[in-house]
Amino acid sequence: MVSASPMIEVENLSVNYAGKPALDQLTLDVRRNEILAVIGPANSGKTTLLNCINRMIETIPSASVSGTVKVDGHNVAEYRDPSLLRRRIGMVFPLPVGLPMTVYENVTFAPRMAGEKDRTVLDETVQRCLKQSALWDEVKDRLDDLGTRLSGGQQQRLTIARALSLNPEILCLDEFSIAVDPVTTMKIEEVLKELNENMTIVVVTNLVLQAKRLAHRTALLLRGKLVEVGDNEVIFSRQTADARTFQYVQGLFG
């Protein structure tokens, strides 16, 4: 079942913000149905990488991009309408952003914007996504409450449910646990492992241990450059290809 070609191919990707480099000649593959963790200190270009995958980078006027990103074999730059690309990629931001609408409307936002009007389909989507994100039991009686009324941890799972609403092939999470308590973090990590059965997942994280727990492979970025990418057994061992990886993982710098 697993096809040989990678799900995401990043090739010679460079990004400048008003002349300041954020990513420098980055080349990296994400395999199908793996969980790839991207770690690195602040300003190493992790978020910029995610923004290039779904072309959100275009909403930052000062950014200039060179190099290519392919999703499922197609160059993302060739999508005439970036919305069509973004509907294939679920994105979860560091701080949960409940759109100013109800829980139900939050989860059905993406399908509705994609043109889905059938109420039964939308109802099913809400149930499926909230169950997948382990939130259904807590909010099934509060679907008409404002999304912003939920607790922080619930809101973050709401944004995950929302990101799943179009059955994306890829799910990207940017430091999802930054505003979430440890118990919820563990809950979400379990959710991600289940979702991984038929979804490629990229997790940007500041927590080295989270990468070790969650991912199959881990990539270390440093000042916009890829230091090393490899199986977790290698990255979290003494036999790393680059000495800096070992030092970073052991907390010796960063």
Next chain:
Amino acid sequence: MEFAIKASGFSAIFFVFAIFFFVFSTASEFIFEKMDFVEFLTSPEWYPTSLSNKRYGTLALLAGTVSVTGLAMLIAVPLGLGSALFISEFTSGVVKEGLKITIELLAAIPSVVWGFIGLAVMNPLIIEVFDAPIGLNVLNGGIILGLMSVPIMTTIAEDALKAVPDSYREASLALGATRWQTAHKVLFPAARSGLLAAVLLGVGRAIGETMAVLMATGHAVQIPGSPLDSVRTLTATIAAELGETAAGSDHYQALFAVGVLLFLLTFGVNLAADLIVRGRSAR
């Protein structure tokens, strides 16, 4: 120094009350002793200078104000909110700054200059296009007043849109909504009260405007049957007649009563706008 800025702060309150007191006290004798309330509010007959049949009905004047303001809003709301949306969401850099500055310049054009435009440009144009006998009418005043109200609406509406957190835009776009869907389904609802306040402030601006409508609406006291009829607004009536009356006469006091009516109208609109904005920040 502290006293000085305190005094300037409170002076605004003083002036509002002082002006209202002055207008109201001048009008009070007329309002409470001479005026027929029903006639004042419901009669379209405004004959303050008639020798045999003096009438002080403001309905026609009110209809003039409402019709011109209403038409002005039909023009100003789409134009003002549209340009605010464009400036805030669909452009950036030099174009954005240039547009903002130009629109603020538009607000600086004196109203008498707008009146010139109404008289010298719109008047012949309306006669030409609509084959109307005269081009000074509701349509002319509405267009001029609409354009005059655009800057304040655009500025306030743009502020309201700017106040919507960027995270909403990112979340919506990342979920595959187009920029237009994001504006329509996320930003407009989120900025709803600010946009409403922008519209109401534009309405307040339009109701209170005097010189441009005096020049552009044709000066006929009547309830308009079509946009091509001439009218006269509450403000234009005061401006045109006050200089011709003897201080203390019935006519003089009646014009102050019209001023009270106008004051209540604009006060109501501005208060509504203010309460809406406050309601938003309290939420």
